[in-house]
Amino acid sequence: MGAQWGDEGKGKVTDMLAERAHAVVRFQGGTNAGHTIVRNGETWTLRLMPSGILHPDKLCVIGNGVVIDPRVLTDELDELRRRGVDTRALRVSANAHLIMPYHMLLDHAGEAKLGKLAIGTTRSGIGPCYADKAARLGIRVQDLLDEKILKKKIVAAIDPKRLSLRPYARDPVLDLQSMTEQYLLYGHVLEPFIADTSRLVLERLDRDEVVVFEGAQGVLLDIDHGTYPFVTSSNPVAGSACIGAGVGPKDIDEVWGISKAYQTRVGSGPFPTELEGPLADAIRDTGGEYGTVTGRPRRVGWLDLVALRYAARLNSMTALAITKLDVLRGLDPIHVCTSYRGSEGAQFDHFPYHQTVLHHVAGEYEQLPGFDEELSGCRSEEELPAAARDYLRFIEEFVGVPIALVGVGPGREQVIWTEAGRGMAGSTAATPA
Numbered sequence: 001m002g003a004q005w006g007d008e009g010k011g012k013v014t015d016m017l018a019e020r021a022h023a024v025v026r027f028q029g030g031t032n033a034g035h036t037i038v039r040n041g042e043t044w045t046l047r048l049m050p051s052g053i054l055h056p057d058k059l060c061v062i063g064n065g066v067v068i069d070p071r072v073l074t075d076e077l078d079e080l081r082r083r084g085v086d087t088r089a090l091r092v093s094a095n096a097h098l099i100m101p102y103h104m105l106l107d108h109a110g111e112a113k114l115g116k117l118a119i120g121t122t123r124s125g126i127g128p129c130y131a132d133k134a135a136r137l138g139i140r141v142q143d144l145l146d147e148k149i150l151k152k153k154i155v156a157a158i159d160p161k162r163l164s165l166r167p168y169a170r171d172p173v174l175d176l177q178s179m180t181e182q183y184l185l186y187g188h189v190l191e192p193f194i195a196d197t198s199r200l201v202l203e204r205l206d207r208d209e210v211v212v213f214e215g216a217q218g219v220l221l222d223i224d225h226g227t228y229p230f231v232t233s234s235n236p237v238a239g240s241a242c243i244g245a246g247v248g249p250k251d252i253d254e255v256w257g258i259s260k261a262y263q264t265r266v267g268s269g270p271f272p273t274e275l276e277g278p279l280a281d282a283i284r285d286t287g288g289e290y291g292t293v294t295g296r297p298r299r300v301g302w303l304d305l306v307a308l309r310y311a312a313r314l315n316s317m318t319a320l321a322i323t324k325l326d327v328l329r330g331l332d333p334i335h336v337c338t339s340y341r342g343s344e345g346a347q348f349d350h351f352p353y354h355q356t357v358l359h360h361v362a363g364e365y366e367q368l369p370g371f372d373e374e375l376s377g378c379r380s381e382e383e384l385p386a387a388a389r390d391y392l393r394f395i396e397e398f399v400g401v402p403i404a405l406v407g408v409g410p411g412r413e414q415v416i417w418t419e420a421g422r423g424m425a426g427s428t429a430a431t432p433a
C-alpha cells in the first residue's frame with residue numbers, strides 16, 4: 001500500500017517482493033499510476049502493468065478493480081516486448097472497466113470547469129470511468145469481444161453525457177463507428193490475456209503460493225478515507241485488494257505500507273507539513289520529485305507521522321518500508337510532524353475528519369539530528385549513521401509498526417533489510433537469498 005499521497009516507491013518494493021512471489025496483482029487505479037523501477041541500470045516506467053511483469057515466470061494480474069486504458073495497455077505490451085520482456089504471463093480481468101475516450105474528455109472538462117478549485121487530476125479519465133462503473137454504464141474488458149454488445153453499451157454510456165460532451169461534438173474520438181472499431185482492435189490484441197483472474201489468484205492461494213497485491217496511489221488519496229474531494233476515485237487501502245482482485249479478507253496475511261522518509265503530494269488539497277522555498281526545492285531536486293505520469297513538480301514536505309499512523313490503522317499495517325532515506329542527507333535538524341495545530345490553536349493528535357479543519361492545520365514538529373554521510377552504499381542498519389537509525393526508530397515507535405525495509409537509493413539493490421524485516425513471516429517471500 002502507498003501510505004501517503006502516492007509516489008512512495010511502491011514499484012521498487014513490489015518488484016523486490018515479486019522476486020520470491022508466485023503472482024503479482026494490481027487491484028485498483030489505472031493509468032494515473034506511474035511506477036518507476038530501476039534494474040541493472042535500465043529504467044522501466046509502467047503505468048498499468050503490475051511491477052511483476054519484469055519477472056516472466058510470475059503470474060501477473062490486472063484485477064477487476066483496475067480501470068484500463070486499452071491504448072496504454074497495448075502500448076506498454078509493445079514496449080515491453082520490444083525491450084525483450086516476455087509478457088505471456090499477464091492476465092487481465094474480464095470484469096475490469098475500460099477508460100473510454102469520453103472519460104478523458106470529461107476529466108479535462110471537469111477540471112477546466114472547476115478552475116482554481118481543480119483537483120489536479122492526472123486527466124487520464126479515472127474519475128469519469130469509476131463514475132460510469134458505479135452508474136452501471138461502464139464498458140468492461142469482456143465487452144471488447146462482442147461487437148454488438150460493445151456498440152450498444154457505448155451508445156448507452158454516451159447518451160446521458162450528451163450535454164457535457166457537446167463542446168466535443170466534432171471531436172473524431174467520439175465517432176461511434178471508429179471508437180467501436182478501435183476498441184475491437186484492442187480486444188483482438190488483449191484477447192489472449194483476458195481471464196477470470198479472481199479464480200486464477202484463488203487457485204494459487206489454495207496451493208499456498210505467495211501472492212503480492214500491489215496498491216496504486218496512496219491511502220490519503222482514498223475516495224473514502226483520504227482528503228476528499230482531493231482524492232482519486234478508487235480505494236487505495238488494503239481492504240480494497242479483496243474487492244479489486246476478488247479474494248477474501250482472510251487471504252491476506254501481511255500488509256506493507258510504503259512511505260517516503262519525507263512527504264510529497266501531486267495535485268491540489270491539504271498538506272499540513274508542506275514546505276516552500278529553497279528547502280522544498282532542494283528536497284524536490286535531490287529526490288527527483290517530478291510526476292512519473294504528468295511530469296509535474298511534486299509538492300514536498302516533512303514526514304507526517306499523524307497521517308502515517310492513520311494509514312497504519314486503516315490498513316492493519318504489519319510492516320513499513322521507508323524509501324528515499326538518502327534524500328534527507330545534509331538536512332539538519334530533520335523535522336518530523338507528530339501533531340497538528342488548528343487555526344484556532346487546538347492540537348490534533350489524530351487525522352481530523354473535517355475538511356475545513358484539515359485545510360487549516362499546520363504541522364507541529366519534533367526536531368531530530370540530521371546526518372551528512374552518503375547512505376547509498378549502506379546495506380545493513382549497522383552501516384547507517386546513528387542519526388539515520390534514530391530517525392527510523394522514532395518513526396517505528398510513533399507509528400507502532402516495525403520497519404522491514406529502508407530505501408537508500410534508486411537502484412534495486414540499494415535497500416536495507418532490517419532485523420525485523422528479515423524475521424517477518426512474509427520474508428519467505430521477501431528476504432534476499
Ligand code: IMP
Pocket residue numbers: 005006007032033034119120121122123124125126127216217221230231232233266267268
Ligand atoms: P486522478 O486519479 O487522475 O483522478 O487524480 C486525482 C488526484 O490523485 C490528483 O491529485 C492526482 O494528482 C492524484 N494521483 C492520482 N494518481 C496518482 C499517483 O499515482 N501518484 C500520486 N498522485 C496521484
